[in-house]
Amino acid sequence: MALERFFRRNRPKRGDDDNSPAGLWMKCDDCSAQIYRKDLVANFYVCPECDHHYRMPAEARIDLLADDGSFQQWSGEIGPEDPLEFVDVEPYPERMARVQQKYSRPDAIMTGAAELDAEPVALVVMDFFFLGGSMGSVVGEEIARTAERAAEGGRSLIAVTASGGARMQEGALSLMQMAKTTVALETLAAKRLPFISVLADPTTGGVTASFATLGDLILAEPRALIGFAGPRVIQQTIKQDLPEGFQRSEFLLRKGMLDDVVARRELKPRLATYIRLLRSRLPEPSPEAVRAAAV
Amino acid sequence: MPLPFEKPIEDLEVKIRDMRSYAAEQNLDLSKEIQLLERRLDTLKAEIFSNLTRWQRVQVARAPGRPTGLDYLQTMFGDFQELHGDRTLGDDPAVVTGLASLEGHNLVVIAQQKGRDTKENIYRNFGMSHPSGYRKAMRMFDLADKFRLPVVTLIDTPGAYPGIAAEEQGQAWVIAESIQRMSQLEVPAVTVIVGEGGSGGALAIGIANRVIILENAIYSVISPESCAAILWRDASEAPKAAESLRLTARDLIELEVVDRIVEEPVGGAHKDPEEAMRRVGEALTEEIDSLTYLTPSKLLEQRRNRFRKLGQVRSI
Numbered sequence: 001m002a003l004e005r006f007f008r009r010n011r012p013k014r015g016d017d018d019n020s021p022a023g024l025w026m027k028c029d030d031c032s033a034q035i036y037r038k039d040l041v042a043n044f045y046v047c048p049e050c051d052h053h054y055r056m057p058a059e060a061r062i063d064l065l066a067d068d069g070s071f072q073q074w075s076g077e078i079g080p081e082d083p084l085e086f087v088d089v090e091p092y093p094e095r096m097a098r099v100q101q102k103y104s105r106p107d108a109i110m111t112g113a114a115e116l117d118a119e120p121v122a123l124v125v126m127d128f129f130f131l132g133g134s135m136g137s138v139v140g141e142e143i144a145r146t147a148e149r150a151a152e153g154g155r156s157l158i159a160v161t162a163s164g165g166a167r168m169q170e171g172a173l174s175l176m177q178m179a180k181t182t183v184a185l186e187t188l189a190a191k192r193l194p195f196i197s198v199l200a201d202p203t204t205g206g207v208t209a210s211f212a213t214l215g216d217l218i219l220a221e222p223r224a225l226i227g228f229a230g231p232r233v234i235q236q237t238i239k240q241d242l243p244e245g246f247q248r249s250e251f252l253l254r255k256g257m258l259d260d261v262v263a264r265r266e267l268k269p270r271l272a273t274y275i276r277l278l279r280s281r282l283p284e285p286s287p288e289a290v291r292a293a294a295v
Numbered sequence: 296m297p298l299p300f301e302k303p304i305e306d307l308e309v310k311i312r313d314m315r316s317y318a319a320e321q322n323l324d325l326s327k328e329i330q331l332l333e334r335r336l337d338t339l340k341a342e343i344f345s346n347l348t349r350w351q352r353v354q355v356a357r358a359p360g361r362p363t364g365l366d367y368l369q370t371m372f373g374d375f376q377e378l379h380g381d382r383t384l385g386d387d388p389a390v391v392t393g394l395a396s397l398e399g400h401n402l403v404v405i406a407q408q409k410g411r412d413t414k415e416n417i418y419r420n421f422g423m424s425h426p427s428g429y430r431k432a433m434r435m436f437d438l439a440d441k442f443r444l445p446v447v448t449l450i451d452t453p454g455a456y457p458g459i460a461a462e463e464q465g466q467a468w469v470i471a472e473s474i475q476r477m478s479q480l481e482v483p484a485v486t487v488i489v490g491e492g493g494s495g496g497a498l499a500i501g502i503a504n505r506v507i508i509l510e511n512a513i514y515s516v517i518s519p520e521s522c523a524a525i526l527w528r529d530a531s532e533a534p535k536a537a538e539s540l541r542l543t544a545r546d547l548i549e550l551e552v553v554d555r556i557v558e559e560p561v562g563g564a565h566k567d568p569e570e571a572m573r574r575v576g577e578a579l580t581e582e583i584d585s586l587t588y589l590t591p592s593k594l595l596e597q598r599r600n601r602f603r604k605l606g607q608v609r610s611i
Binding site: 076077078079080081083084086087088089106136137138140141144166167168170171172173174175176177178179180182183184185186204205206208209210211212213214226227228229233234237238240242243246247255256257 | 470527
């Protein structure tokens with residue numbers, strides 16, 4: 001029974017793909033209530049009946065977080081190559097061309113500058129609908145550039161992650177993006193600029209195992225699947241049922257891996273508060289004071 | 296047990312052995328014939344091993360008898376002193392850490408350890424570490440910085456362990472932290488991929504100034520089997536996935552993921568572990584020598600730039 005529930009929640013969610021053809025009405029994946037699709041979208045993809053948080057397009061995520069008219073896109077100036085000439089059941093460039101056209105962006109990410117409750121921030125938003133939000137060279141490079149540009153411009157960094165992990169089609173170069181994004185975060189740390197990571201459903205693999213869990217603060221959306229290995233891989237490895245709620249936000253909060261689980265409607269004010277609390281602080285000690293303390 | 300494509304080599308070796316014992320038994324001088332066969336054996340080995348497919352190299356990288364982390368620590372390095380425990384959760388046998396020396400350098404060493412037989416494999420969890428293993432590695436990074444000792448890491452793992460406890464203890468979190476901590480080392484760091492470089496679980500201890508790989512070792516974002524299961528929906532397509540993933544030493548040097556290849560003795564490191572380890576020791580010594588005189592800030596900068604620039608994108 002527990003397992004059944006688990007799988008029900010794991011199954012791809014029909015209503016959450018903004019580009020999928022859907023009727024005016026849909027049945028909530030979680031509470032089965034009939035909901036008016038427009039209400040769901042207006043409610044930032046949260047079921048008005050049961051509070052179920054759907055996966056959400058990157059643009060809607062930016063609307064949720066950026067003050068009106070403040071978003072200035074940085075991403076989109078670079079696109080993917082095919083360094084491995086990767087072919088599975090179809091060549092990687094063909095797969096990419098199709099997905100790029102469908103979602104009108106070069107890769108699985110949007111970044112840019114914005115004001116968040118008047119606080120200057122840089123936003124990284126991953127797009128799970130675009131090849132599972134997988135991180136290849138472009139996604140890694142966009143994240144690294146955004147961190148560096150935020151550091152230069154004195155902005156806090158907010159990253160909303162949704163990704164299956166590193167992108168297989170770019171092989172070891174995808175793996176290296178874990179290192180690249182991590183080292184780029186140093187530029188923010190050097191300026192004591194906050195990096196807040198928001199883990200959305202789902203965040204797994206190489207994204208969880210790199211920049212996403214290196215936030216000064218780590219938040220998650222309710223009931224998001226978050227982990228290193230996916231539940232299916234774990235089940236195949238250990239050949240046992242997984243405990244109820246395993247790898248969900250609330251479970252990870254109890255295990256001490258998150259700062260908090262925050263509902264989508266509360267996310268923006270919460271982020272603004274954190275940034276304000278982290279950014280007005282003691283002055284840097286003067287070099288004289290440091291020397292004096294050392295004596 | 297020879298690997299499938301090693302069968303002709305094995306057959307010829309048996310033949311030479313038989314001929315030797317026959318000669319000894321019968322008191323015959325067959326040295327000319329034996330010499331001829333041995334020369335043929337060398338050519339055959341060279342031929343087979345210079346034309347391995349990527350999937351065959353995966354099999355060599357995983358071959359039983361290939362020198363493991365501990366073999367290097369106990370044979371190639373001197374003064375090896377194992378140090379245990381992560382001071383938080385326990386002591387992960389899949390990662391062996393300690394102090395050692397190599398050609399006049401005192402070092403901190405971290406090695407992922409698969410088993411050399413079934414019993415050890417079970418004890419070592421097949422080289423798949425839990426969060427505790429990465430915590431132990433991070434403790435060693437601290438030790439290295441504090442005492443200004445260069446770090447050598449030896450990578451050989453199918454990947455970080457995907458299990459319940461591992462997830463509960465934050466497998467992803469510790470891998471990220473370990474990547475970050477290693478990138479901040481103020482001492483020289485050299486990584487050698489000696490066998491299997493399995494994804495994030497390998498990268499966690501692979502943020503070095505120089506990354507060396509053995510000729511038949513592999514380094515990949517995902518195992519060919521898992522990749523095939525996802526993209527081909529059939530794990531038995533692993534040979535195809537291995538081709539697509541470009542996970543061999545030669546592929547990786549082209550992608551600039553690794554800096555140097557150590558050639559293995561003909562027939563693979565598992566055929567002549569001593570010689571393989573000697574070559575690794577030589578390469579390691581050269582690399583450590585060349586990094587020793589860099590300042591901490593230069594080492595940091597070089598290491599960060601090395602990883603910052605990896606990847607291929609095009610401007611739009």
